[in-house]
Amino acid sequence: MGFEDASARPDGAGAPSEVADEAGDPEVEIPVGRPPRALTLASLVAELRTVVVGSAETPSRRRAAAAELARLAAAGVPGAHPDEWWGLLPLSDDRPLIDEGEPVKVTPSSMESALRCSLRWLLERHGGAAPAGPAQGIGNLVHAAAMLAEDANADREKLVEYVAARFDSIELAAQWLAGPEHDRAQSMVDKLLRWLAVNPRRLLAIEHEFTVMLEDERNPIQLTGRVDRLEVDEDGRLVVIDLKTGKTTAVSSADVAENAQLGGYQAAIDAGAFDDYGRESGGAALVQLGPGKDAREQMQVPLTEATDPQWADSMVRRTAAAMAASTFSAVANSRCRICPVRTSCPISGKGRQVVEPTPLPDGPA
């Protein structure tokens, strides 16, 4: 079928007579421009579907688009029939992500993300994560160099050479960034060495992997990960150190007390993950090597000195429950602005279901 009048065309294009009413006159300029969409069937179907659910569209345009979709659906065009609109289908599977009795794998580094917004954690975990950028490459390089620095006696020249020799493998957004970023990496190595010089604890292990099982009513929990440094304090207690190389990884003093990653490490010590070295936790610390002239150590007090010594264990269990659940909640938070999956998030204003009305220009849907 065709459209009854030009104003009802879903693509909004004017009738040919509006632009070429004097088609025979060589003086008339025919407007040249980009078509409003790709000239493909898939693009046409997408546009018709947008018009059908568009709350700002006129009833006549919506009816015209619906009629055209019906015609395309009858001809078997993919995506034209509402049976193929994912947003209208019932849930395909409402079971929990992890069946009862199956182990849930929890890493301390993923705890904060899963507890802050489980939808983001889920989507990032299953393909939605942003690709690794140069900051991550530099962080990995500094971590690798840190493996060569057991204490303040580490050979600075050797570390600097190590960083320089591998720096070119990091893909930067622009060549001119190489100098400043290389200086930044080298400065982090220097901060690490200065921090080591005043660190009162003794090193036990570097980049040490651990796995420990926690029994739980619904799913056993496999608490697993790798610590940057495992140290022992003067009282023989274990202290996990996590090196941070990002520009925005510092946490407020108030938040250190219940930092999920550090809590996860302490819970692991408590559960026997490092039994070869000991089982009493002397705390856990972030060592910030990013901004600032010197490294900044942010220490979380030992579990035994906390008001509730079980808080970290409870947090690990809450994380496991969130990761094994059947529903994942979008929870607005301070990091939504840089969330890589916000275009799939129902509360971000960008991740509507495809069958929901498009938002009006001056307000939310």
Ligand code: SF4
């Ligand atoms: S935008 Fe915010 S609420 Fe939505 S998924 Fe991302 S972090 Fe969660």
